[in-house]
Amino acid sequence: MNLKSISTTTFNEHQSRYLQPAIVKEYRRTQAETFDEIRASEAGLILGGDGRSDSPGHSAKYGSYTMMDLMSNKVIDVQLVQCTEVKNSNAMELEGLRRGLRILDDAGVIVQGIVTDRHMQIAKFLRETYQQIDHRYDVWHIAKGLKKKLKALAKMKDCGLVQDWLRALVNHVYWTASSTPDGDKDVMKAKYKRAMNHIRNLHTDENPEYTACEHGDDYPEREWLQSGTKVYDKLREEWLRTRLVNDIGMMSPHAQTSKVESFHNILLHFCPKLLVYSYQGMKCRLYLAVLHWNENCDRAQAVDAEGNPVYRLKYPRSKEGGHTVERVLTAGTCGK
Ligand SMILES: [Zn+2]
Structure with missing residues (x-):
């Protein structure tokens, strides 16, 4: 088409000079705001924590760890760990949790409880290092x-x-x-x-x-x-x-981690598992996903012309032909 465009090098340079620093700055700003809100709140913080590997199977290059405030559904921290930083890819989840909790410690955010899946290494770590945190299973x-x-x-x-x-x-x-x-x-x-x-x-x-x-x-x-x-x-x-x-x-009586899984599904949209990114590129994609999620996580239920709340039927595979009823929410701040 003989169409002129900037070169790949220029594109990457713009990305690392302008776009990525802007994402990191905005992520840090909103995270500090969230920490302020949590510190000012009377309610104890119950976290949902879960790890995600960036590729199917056990050959993951990166692992990320998400911590969500299960009362507000806001993602309050996400950590990216490289396989080379730890002994093996299984250890990435624990390392992500460890780093996330350290950030909360440094920010003076007190964690009352954490809900995870059944991960023996994580249970052992929390029992030994954070006795004051009530660890529960989803x-x-x-x-x-x-x-x-x-x-x-x-x-x-x-x-x-x-x-x-x-x-x-x-x-x-x-x-x-x-x-x-x-x-x-x-x-x-x-x-x-x-x-x-x-x-x-x-x-x-x-x-x-x-x-x-x-x-x-x-x-x-x-x-x-x-x-x-x-x-x-x-x-x-x-x-x-x-x-x-x-x-x-050790089951969690109230809060469960299904929203953390929903966030991980959104991550697939921002960083598809089939593509490989640089460490900084991957981190920025995670941060961007967090910004998107947090802006949309407390949407109200949609209403029809007569003001009635809107629901829809779903037929998830796990129900084997059975259905569930789901609330339809108001539109989010971008396509998805
Ligand atoms: Zn009975």
Whole structure:
């Protein structure tokens, strides 16, 4: 077309001289503002934390770590770690969290609690270094892992009955967390274990191993499991695995990290995993994504011409044909 344009070198120079410094400056300015708001607030800060690797599999060049204020849904810090800075790519998540918490420490921001997925290294680090922070696990991650195990079990010979109970058992995990607002670990473990009594049509605490159910007389009649059968023994073994029961005690009663995952989906738009960026380029893309997210994270629900709130139906794959109802929000400040 014989169209004149600036050279790649000039483009890159403009980017590193003008565009990137502007992004970094604006990110730091808004972060300082957010820290001021948090310090001035009476409510304790509950963080959601999660890592993301920049490529599928374990050969990641960069890992980023996001920390979100789960009350406001604002991303308050994001860290970018290079694989070469740590021993291996698995260690990037922990390093990202470590750096993020240090920034909050330096800014005098007090963290009351943090919700993450089940990452043993991170649990150990928080237990040893930040005893004052109440570390909790995201319920969805625990329920998802358990559901997978139970589904596999339901396919085994003579274990088909597990399928009939699958939904109720998974719901019981959510109920265990949401019905225990103070997050008492022993109470949650006891509530969780009780399911192994309920499925055998035993609802009182006569069996000293489990406490009584809370549903009163109103519970549906269904095909109960019998002690001493293969299906009950297998299910019980899976349900009461020591590590799982301990993790159940660490479930977060209120705040969950699903919004952090939504932010990671937005990141795919700003820094697609198939492309490779320089460290500075990647960092600026993360910062830009944070600026975009924070400007749009507290949008109100949209209303129709008559002023009624708007909803839409969704059919997520995880629901296997079932639907969920979602609020439609007012338009954001840019296309997506
Ligand atoms: Zn019961």
